[in-house]
Amino acid sequence: MKVFLDPGHGGKDPGALGNGLREKDIALSVTLKVGEILKRHNIEVIYSRTTDVFLELSERTNLANKANADIFVSIHCNAAENINAKGVETFSYPNSTKGTALAKCIQDSIIQSKVYTSDRGIKTANFAVLRQSNMPSALVELAFITNVDDGKILKDRQDELALAVAKGILNYLGIKYIEKTKELDCSPWAVEAMEWGMKNNLTDGTNPKEPISLERFITILYRYGKALE
Known part of the structure; x- marks a missing residue:
């Protein structure tokens, strides 16, 4: 836009x-x-x-x-x-x-x-x-x-x-508002990727440094696949 x-x-x-x-x-x-x-x-x-x-x-x-x-x-x-x-x-x-x-x-x-x-x-x-x-x-x-x-x-x-x-x-x-990235507790090198993930509804940005479980990983892949449809 x-x-x-x-x-x-x-x-x-x-x-x-x-x-x-x-x-x-x-x-x-x-x-x-x-x-x-x-x-x-x-x-x-x-x-x-x-x-x-x-x-x-x-x-x-x-x-x-x-x-x-x-x-x-x-x-x-x-x-x-x-x-x-x-x-x-x-x-x-x-x-x-x-x-x-x-x-x-x-x-x-x-x-x-x-x-x-x-x-x-x-x-x-x-x-x-x-x-x-x-x-x-x-x-x-x-x-x-x-x-x-x-x-x-x-x-x-x-x-x-x-x-x-x-x-x-x-x-x-028709664009959903997202909070500023600075509120995320993520490493500087991950900021751009986290912004992308939030904008594409792959993650809500919470707990960015926690180890990822299989269910969370599969959910991200699933959401990404749905976004490509």
Whole structure:
């Protein structure tokens, strides 16, 4: 699978401002974290930007279209004159069934993660990046940068937000989330093999250094054979 990730704004365009934060910085930081999680699941990740540079909206979608990405996800922070406005919401292009499904997966994942419980739901909008992208697309507004409580989430809980967004994308793609390999108690030379085994459902990664019994060995062979069918 190929996923295109688009951190909103950048360069001369700071995006929304609030509580000493800039949208372009939050969006880039969270997006890069999302990308790393997806890469662990053998997903090819393409970014519109990986540094603080400015891109026109059409440049972002042109990159995604040329790359023939399977999905497009744009990551932003919300803002409002009313500093009490808060919550997370995710947009898709009107009448895009797959885009709506993608937006719902991301929105539901963020809410279910408990990192953020103020649910503004999924919505549709004629945003340029949604309109001009050829693949199912979604734009997530992580939280209101102009709200004090939301600002703290955007500043201090970026890892959790990124994990929730990544899990939503994985859910849409039908890919099971696996924990980070560093949690496995295996030797450094075995890391790559253990990752492969977990991704292919040959092992759950537990007890990696125990002597293998015949029943465990046969089970691994059986699962491998089933995977090849």
